[in-house]
Amino acid sequence: MLWNTVIFGPADTPFEDGTFKLLLTFDPNKPPTVKFLSQMFHPNVYANGELCPGLDILQNWWSLTYDVAAILTSSTTPDAQPDAQPAALALAYTILTPSH
Numbered sequence: 001m002l003w004n005t006v007i008f009g010p011a012d013t014p015f016e017d018g019t020f021k022l023l024l025t026f027d028p029n030k031p032p033t034v035k036f037l038s039q040m041f042h043p044n045v046y047a048n049g050e051l052c053p054g055l056d057i058l059q060n061w062w063s064l065t066y067d068v069a070a071i072l073t074s075s076t077t078p079d080a081q082p083d084a085q086p087a088a089l090a091l092a093y094t095i096l097t098p099s100h
Contacts, residue, residue, distance in 0.1 A: 001026040004037075007072055015042075023049075024071065031062035032071060 003024040009015030021037040036049035044052045066074075 003068075005068075005072060022072070024068070034071065034074075 003026070005022045005024055007020050007022060009018035009020065019038075020040070023035045023037050025033045025035070034051060036045055036051075038049075040049065046052070
């Protein structure tokens with residue numbers, strides 16, 4: 001099952017006031033996947049829209065108790081907290097992180 005969704009950029013980030021399209025893919029035998037359809041310049045989102053595996057709760061801490069709201073909330077966390085490890089786009093990390 002595929003769902004097209006939209007999330008809003010978190011306040012007090014470079015993504016504030018942005019709207020971002022996502023594709024959620026549900027498979028009864030696996031955790032759902034999230035892919036950004038909107039182009040993202042973010043250190044933890046690959047050019048193809050996939051999240052870095054180390055930050056994706058759907059891969060690392062999946063639980064059947066998560067609902068769609070929890071999945072969408074987890075998808076905004078990389079926007080609010082860029083992480084250099086792992087960094088999908090090192091240039092984005094350098095530009096978007098104030099200490100660099």
